[in-house]
Amino acid sequence: MAQLEINETILIVTGSELVPEEKDRPLAYRLKALIDPRGQSPYHRAIVVSDRWYMDNELFQICPTIFIGGPGVNQATSQVYKKIPVAWTDNTQAFVQIAISGTDAKAALWGMNQDGTRAAVEVFIGQNYLDYFLKVIWQKPGEAEGSA
Numbered sequence: 680m681a682q683l684e685i686n687e688t689i690l691i692v693t694g695s696e697l698v699p700e701e702k703d704r705p706l707a708y709r710l711k712a713l714i715d716p717r718g719q720s721p722y723h724r725a726i727v728v729s730d731r732w733y734m735d736n737e738l739f740q741i742c743p744t745i746f747i748g749g750p751g752v753n754q755a756t757s758q759v760y761k762k763i764p765v766a767w768t769d770n771t772q773a774f775v776q777i778a779i780s781g782t783d784a785k786a787a788l789w790g791m792n793q794d795g796t797r798a799a800v801e802v803f804i805g806q807n808y809l810d811y812f813l814k815v816i817w818q819k820p821g822e823a824e825g826s827a
Contacts (some may be wrong), residue, residue: 683742684722687817689714690744694753695729702793703748706800710745713804714813723817730755741783743816745803748796749774749789760787766808773798775808779815786812 682688691710693703707727714725725745733739733755750757763776763785773795776787786808788799803809 682721685741687722688742689725690742691725691727692730692733692744692746692755694748695731699748699752707747717813743784746787756787756789759785763787767802775799775803784816
């Protein structure tokens with residue numbers, strides 16, 4: 680496996696069934712392509728994994744994580760979405776949820792259907808939630824935390 684540091688490497692988790700593999704995994708790799716060039720160390724990167732892998736590896740559940748796909752298609756999202764505050768929603772059809780506390784950072788990007796999930800990912804990228812997420816996770820000691 681690629682180099683991984685549990686406080687700095689971001690996991691992007693998608694469902695492992697056919698539809699999320701076909702529809703959500705490309706969204707995950709789009710996020711990865713935006714995250715990796717911003718890293719300033721070998722550990723500042725994203726790794727795309729399935730919900731099954733994530734659920735089977737408790738140690739890696741400590742990593743900063745972005746879940747893509749709703750609780751009906753992503754088992755990992757179904758375990759956390761009720762615990763993560765909603766940062767943005769579009770009439771309850773698409774959701775961006777973010778919770779960051781110290782080194783514990785989680786975001787869930789999902790919708791009631793594939794269009795909603797795609798919209799949530801676009802909002803996460805376009806409305807600077809991704810920038811905020813990375814800034815907080817990768818900030819140097821002594822830097823003040825900002826807000827989204």
